[in-house]
Amino acid sequence: MKTYREPRVAIVGATGAVGTTMLAILEDRGFPLTDLRLISSARSAGRVIDTKWGSVEVEDLASADARDVDIVLFSAGGARSLAHAPRFVSCGATVIDNSSAFRMEDSVPLVVAQVNDDAIFDHAGIVANPNCTTMVAMMAVAPLHKVAGMRTLIATTYQSVSGSGQTGMAQLASEFDHFAGNIEGLICGRWEEPEGDLYARPIAYNVVPLAGSLTATGYTDEELKLVNETRKILGRDDIAVEPTCVRVPVMVGHGIAASMWFDRPVDLDEAVAVLGSAPGTQLWDDTKVPTPIDSAGIDDVLIGRLRETVGHRGGISLFVVGDNLRKGAALNAVQLAELLVE
Amino acid sequence: MKTYREPRVAIVGATGAVGTTMLAILEDRGFPLTDLRLISSARSAGRVIDTKWGSVEVEDLASADARDVDIVLFSAGGARSLAHAPRFVSCGATVIDNSSAFRMEDSVPLVVAQVNDDAIFDHAGIVANPNCTTMVAMMAVAPLHKVAGMRTLIATTYQSVSGSGQTGMAQLASEFDHFAGNIEGLICGRWEEPEGDLYARPIAYNVVPLAGSLTATGYTDEELKLVNETRKILGRDDIAVEPTCVRVPVMVGHGIAASMWFDRPVDLDEAVAVLGSAPGTQLWDDTKVPTPIDSAGIDDVLIGRLRETVGHRGGISLFVVGDNLRKGAALNAVQLAELLVE
Numbered sequence: 259m260k261t262y263r264e265p266r267v268a269i270v271g272a273t274g275a276v277g278t279t280m281l282a283i284l285e286d287r288g289f290p291l292t293d294l295r296l297i298s299s300a301r302s303a304g305r306v307i308d309t310k311w312g313s314v315e316v317e318d319l320a321s322a323d324a325r326d327v328d329i330v331l332f333s334a335g336g337a338r339s340l341a342h343a344p345r346f347v348s349c350g351a352t353v354i355d356n357s358s359a360f361r362m363e364d365s366v367p368l369v370v371a372q373v374n375d376d377a378i379f380d381h382a383g384i385v386a387n388p389n390c391t392t393m394v395a396m397m398a399v400a401p402l403h404k405v406a407g408m409r410t411l412i413a414t415t416y417q418s419v420s421g422s423g424q425t426g427m428a429q430l431a432s433e434f435d436h437f438a439g440n441i442e443g444l445i446c447g448r449w450e451e452p453e454g455d456l457y458a459r460p461i462a463y464n465v466v467p468l469a470g471s472l473t474a475t476g477y478t479d480e481e482l483k484l485v486n487e488t489r490k491i492l493g494r495d496d497i498a499v500e501p502t503c504v505r506v507p508v509m510v511g512h513g514i515a516a517s518m519w520f521d522r523p524v525d526l527d528e529a530v531a532v533l534g535s536a537p538g539t540q541l542w543d544d545t546k547v548p549t550p551i552d553s554a555g556i557d558d559v560l561i562g563r564l565r566e567t568v569g570h571r572g573g574i575s576l577f578v579v580g581d582n583l584r585k586g587a588a589l590n591a592v593q594l595a596e597l598l599v600e
Numbered sequence: 601m602k603t604y605r606e607p608r609v610a611i612v613g614a615t616g617a618v619g620t621t622m623l624a625i626l627e628d629r630g631f632p633l634t635d636l637r638l639i640s641s642a643r644s645a646g647r648v649i650d651t652k653w654g655s656v657e658v659e660d661l662a663s664a665d666a667r668d669v670d671i672v673l674f675s676a677g678g679a680r681s682l683a684h685a686p687r688f689v690s691c692g693a694t695v696i697d698n699s700s701a702f703r704m705e706d707s708v709p710l711v712v713a714q715v716n717d718d719a720i721f722d723h724a725g726i727v728a729n730p731n732c733t734t735m736v737a738m739m740a741v742a743p744l745h746k747v748a749g750m751r752t753l754i755a756t757t758y759q760s761v762s763g764s765g766q767t768g769m770a771q772l773a774s775e776f777d778h779f780a781g782n783i784e785g786l787i788c789g790r791w792e793e794p795e796g797d798l799y800a801r802p803i804a805y806n807v808v809p810l811a812g813s814l815t816a817t818g819y820t821d822e823e824l825k826l827v828n829e830t831r832k833i834l835g836r837d838d839i840a841v842e843p844t845c846v847r848v849p850v851m852v853g854h855g856i857a858a859s860m861w862f863d864r865p866v867d868l869d870e871a872v873a874v875l876g877s878a879p880g881t882q883l884w885d886d887t888k889v890p891t892p893i894d895s896a897g898i899d900d901v902l903i904g905r906l907r908e909t910v911g912h913r914g915g916i917s918l919f920v921v922g923d924n925l926r927k928g929a930a931l932n933a934v935q936l937a938e939l940l941v942e
Binding site: 410411412416449458463464481482500501515562568579581 | 753754776790791809814824827846848849853857886889891893894904908915
């Protein structure tokens with residue numbers, strides 16, 4: 259168990275949507291770092307970014323020195339993590355990786371801060387940050403699982419475009435411009451395809467029931483992450499997870515409609531008691547409806563629409579929403595880094 | 601069983617989002633009517649509307665003569681249906697009612713055209729058009745139920761604002777204007793509430809996991825419609841339905857993510873065979889993702905993302921989307937009227 263007193267920190271992917279949020283969160287939380295490096299692809303290298311710890315010139319990942327850093331927050335996509343995270347690990351650093359590259363490896367703990375913190379200390383250099391949707395879902399699901407043992411999770415998502423990074427937000431903005439003059443056409447089905455193939459179908463004024471890439475199973479990789487990561491985080495291989503991942507025209511904030519059944523019936527009173535004291539969350543009663551834009555820019559995950567299942571009895575249904583750039587990615591990564599600080 | 605050869609038809613709520621679509625569909629399909637009356641609230645009365653059957657002056661529902669009409673298509677809200685539909689019935693007309701006012705009454709058949717047509721003939725003057733979300737869902741669900749007996753339906757919705765009529769579309773448009781200058785604020789959580797309380801929370805750049813009005817059960821009336829209407833249409837009271845109804849910033853087109861389990865396992869091949877020949881639908885393979893804007897303005901309901909359940913095995917998951925103003929409301933009402941024509 260390696261911990262640090264005043265670590266030297268690097269952010270890889272520092273100019274991306276998650277990376278910039280990582281920096282802001284390190285600053286906001288007064289992270290006790292003694293040296294900060296910002297690393298990105300060649301395209302952004304050379305930019306100078308003002309930080310709480312002084313101006314920092316962005317380094318090119320391809321040539322960045324992997325020595326003299328303790329904690330590296332990686333959010334530059336799976337391919338870059340695969341290629342470069344091991345370099346930093348072999349030089350002695352601990353990598354907290356936001357990509358899916360290492361998540362399912364046995365030697366890599368998959369940790370949601372405030373859910374399974376203890377898992378982090380059994381690592382071999384790399385700690386994985388879960389998928390943004392899984393992360394938000396776990397904040398509401400795990401507390402109930404801990405008391406009653408979850409058997410079944412039906413999870414249907416409402417995922418914002420920032421889950422695809424700045425590219426996603428730019429695509430949504432450009433499609434809104436594309437459709438702006440022809441709202442009537444959207445009503446009667448006479449419209450022209452916008453440019454761009456980031457999503458399988460247009461995303462403005464629409465929802466796209468295909469988030470991630472389709473696999474031979476008929477499920478997307480994003481959906482299978484929800485299945486596999488849920489099981490790994492909760493430490494139970496036999497949880498039946500039925501996922502549907504849908505992209506929606508929202509900038510920031512991932513929502514999940516979840517229905518859960520457990521080893522024993524759970525009633526509303528118990529669910530309220532459990533989720534009312536769950537860390538990192540706010541449980542909203544029926545007078546307040548949690549939505550993506552309510553979750554944007556805050557650390558807490560919001561839980562609402564809590565109710566006993568009306569179909570097969572004994573279960574709990576709810577809606578949970580969280581800032582996918584913060585708790586869904588950057589905040590959790592920083593929280594994991596904090597666990598590594600003495 | 602009362603049928604008509606060349607009926608005299610009235611549309612009540614003729615100037616609303618559904619009513620105008622009803623008129624367009626009657627025209628498009630060459631409905632064999634001999635007289636057309638357009639009826640609305642006092643606010644729209646007196647307007648003259650050009651139709652295929654000549655110019656028609658809109659009558660005020662409060663004072664409209666209930667005689668001399670055979671089929672009345674009602675889409676003016678539950679309160680107006682309750683107050684006025686019986687007047688037309690007592691004068692001998694058959695009312696096809698798009699509101700929820702009469703749907704669960706034993707004497708009122710609840711009919712999805714091409715699903716349970718035969719039910720229509722056992723009426724006492726009123727035939728109910730199902731809820732728009734239920735209707736779209738049933739087009740994909742009922743064919744599978746017929747072959748394998750559905751036990752469990754988990755239905756999570758993506759409902760467009762036109763489900764709230766023209767008011768909903770106006771609200772969405774005005775909120776997009778409100779947020780237009782402050783997209784950055786939506787990302788970091790600094791924004792001002794738009795005007796209007798049609799929905800519980802802002803709907804532009806957002807999703808609102810509360811469609812309909814909350815009941816003491818913790819479910820909305822919209823969600824309970826999905827439970828109760830599904831059971832009535834499919835003729836099986838013990839189907840466990842778990843609904844979550846969510847409003848999304850889409851103009852037209854309701855989507856439903858559905859997972860279903862049956863009396864026996866259903867595999868993908870069987871589901872493809874059944875849904876590939878289901879009337880009124882298009883089954884899209886994995887190369888095409890059906891979305892709300894693809895469904896807007898067309899009669900067919902689109903089914904895609906068809907797959908075997910990955911959680912509890914033996915079930916089928918899919919995404920279905922349909923034009924809520926057409927198949928979800930006006931088209932089905934006209935199809936029911938056609939069943940009443942000899």
